[in-house]
Amino acid sequence: MKTRTLLTLLFVVRSAFVLTRICQHLGAKRRTAVDRSIMANVEGCFEAVRSEASELRCFLSLFLIVSFFVFGFFFPGNCSAETDRPVIRVGSEIEFPPFALVDESGQPSGFSVDLIKAVAEAMGLSVVFESGDWNKMWNDLVSGKLDVLPIVAKSTERARLVDFSLAHTETFDAFFVRDGSPILGTIEAAQGKTIVAMRSDAAHHELLELNFQGELMLADTIPEGLSMVAAGKCDAFLCSKLIGILAIKTHGIRGLTAGPPIPDYKRVFSFGIRKGEDELKEKLNQGLLIVKTGGQYDRIYEKWLAFDDPWLRYRKYLLLGLPVAIVIAFGAMLWSAMLKKLVSKRTSELAAKNEELEHTLTDLIRANADLEHFAYVASHDLQEPLRTVASALQMFEKKHKGKFDKDSDQLIDFAVNGAKRMRSLIRDLLTYSRLDTQGQSFTAVDMTEVLDRSIENCGSLIKEKGTEITYDRMPTITGDPLQLVQLLQNLIGNAVKFGPAVSSKVHVSAQQNGNEWVFSVKDNGTGIKEKYFDRIFVIFQQLSKKGPFHGTGIGLAIVKKIVERHHGRVWVESEVGVGSTFYFAIPNRICEKKAILG
Incomplete structure (x- = not known):
């Protein structure tokens, strides 16, 4: 209002100045146009005219100034009307895309923000926004600090605390679980599980109203809840399926699967x-x-939500391209007819190739079986002569060591150690070749007994290194008991061997993850570089042959083969200088292939 008054006043002053200059210019032209002699005679007349012009200028200036103030008083204009608008305080969530979010400049944005702005404009209301997480915004509305929350799911419990307008949008909830975990399609299926929901969210209130029987965890935002599931801290996260999928895409959260929309709940x-x-x-x-009648609602919906409905987003383009599509379809039909014969010909050729590949695969399976049998026979038959050589070398060392020079004694040590290493190598190779052919049938196995036997078998090494062994409660699973002992024995043995010289620690744990048990053997040893994570499970691969303890390079290959026979998976996580954790996962129920007993 002040700015408008100042501009009008300046305009009035400027107008008066221009009128003055015009009158002066007219007087000057008259003086130059009339003869000097005549001017002398009519000078008095001009003085009268100038006097009248001056009076006219003063009158016009006074009239404009008075008109301005009168107009400004009786017709204040839009500025005054704008300030007289009722103001409503509106809350907006910071992490509920696409319905509510904060843009790059820190201002509230999203579908609900644009919608409340449009409705307020239609009804002559001014809007002041406040942003925060959902729990704060909801509590502020209930306590009266806010007038409106533009996106609230209506429920019986909430209706006791706040009022609700007509509905403007609908969405459907679903459970988000880790990849590989059972899909939860109903609230009943989630009973007894650990479920996370956003604090004070509709899902939170719905579970409370249904008297949910299970552990309920709360998160402040949807990305936080999804991340808790991905990290294995809970079984599932309940939220809007649309918003959950968008949050996974926006924040790059991996390893999650969305279940179907929950029936009878939206x-x-x-x-x-x-x-x-x-x-x-x-x-x-x-x-x-x-807003809905005028079409503005549809434009806001298309802006924020149409990308999830390709038809709404591309409808106008599809309609324009329909004639072209018909022509293309007709051409495709003709082309399809031409290709039909060619496809038939190629199909016959592929059938012949498939038959050839099947023969090749059969030959490879037979060759692999022959190779495993050869490895078994070779390692088995080599044991006896190697045992004789090793015994002879040990007797020679015992009888003659110290009777020769230093170099000769060193050569004897090399020979004896080499024979021992060869014997260990053949023994491990024999074990490796027997895993598939001489495995036992799968039965219920108490992993506590398996762990005790594995620790007992590594007793001498554990005592020599002074390693502290700790473990959690072990489950009962289905598997081959002897091979499971070999599996844990190899992992514990490696952890002890490559642990620190002092304060060596090894911890064994087990945790159920969906339909499988995940076991881990953690040490505080030297650690492994990430580039070697896959290599260490390959037969005869050793990262280092230095130090007082070294193996044959078959131990972890045996571990991998045992886990694969149990239809599981094995992997390692490690940090150099901190330690390593070897994991292996075995399903709760195993459909064992027919065992070949040797």
Whole structure:
């Protein structure tokens, strides 16, 4: 208002100045146009005219100034009307895309923000936004600090605390679980499990109203809840399926699967209004109908939500391209007819190739079996002569060591150690070749007994290194008991061997993850570089042959083969200088292939 008054005043002063200059210019032209002699005779007349012009200028200036103030008083204009608009305080979530979020400049944005702005404009209301997480915004609305929350799922419990406008949007909830875990399609299926929901969210309230029987964990935001499931801290996260999928994509969260929409349960979004504000509720209802009727709602919906409905987003382009599509389809039919014969010919050729590949695969299977049999026979038959050589070398060392020079004694040590290493290598190779052919049938196995036997078998090494062995409670699983002992024995033995010289620690744990048990053997040893994670499970691969303890390079290959026979998986996580953790996962139920007993 002040700015408008100043500009008008400047305009009036400028107008008066221009009128003055015009009168002066007219007087000058008259003086130059009339003969000097005549001017002398009519000078008095001009003086009268100038006097009248001056009076006219003063009158016009006074008239404009008075008109300005009168106009400004009786017709204040839009500026005054703008400041007289009722102001409503509106809350907006910071992490509920695409319905509510914060843009790059830190301002509230999203579908619900644009919708409440449009409704407020239609009803002559001014909006002041406040942003925060959902729990804070909801509590502020209930306590009366806010007038409106533009995106609230209506429920019986919430209706006791706040009022609701007409519905403006609907969405459907689903459970998000880790990849490989059982899909949860109903609330009943989630009973007894650990479920996470966003604090004070509709899912949170719904579970409480249904008297959910299970552990309920709460997160402040949807990305936080999804990350908790991905990290294995809980079984599932319940939220809007649309918003959950968008959050996974936006934040790059991996390893999650969305279940189907939960039947007989959906979110009906409305404006949440401070309790008792009946007039505001009616205005928002009417404004919402105006926005929907005028087509503005559809434009806002298409802006924020149409990308999840390809038809809504590309409808106009598809309609324009329909004639072209018909022509292309007709051409494709002709082309398909031409290709039909060619496809038939190629199919016959592929059938012949497949038959050839099947013969090749059969030959490879036979060759692999022959190779395993050869490895078994070779390692078995080599043991006896090698045992004789090793015994002879040990007797020679015992009888003659110290009788020769230093170099000769060193050569004897090399020979004896080489024979021992060869014997260990053949023994491990024999074990490796027997894993598939001489494995036992799968039965129920108490992993506590398996762990005790594995620790007992490594007793001498554990005592020599002074390693502290700890473990959690072990489950009962299905498997080959002897091979499971070999599996844990190899992992514990490696952890002890490559642990620190002092304060060596090894911890064995087991945790159920969906339909499988995940076991881990953790040490505080030297650690392994990431580039070697796959290499260490390959037969005859050793990262280092230095130090007092070294193996044959078959131990971890045996571990991998045992786990694969149990239809599981094995992997390692490690940090150099901190230690390593070897994991292996075995399903709860194993459909064992027919064992070949040797």
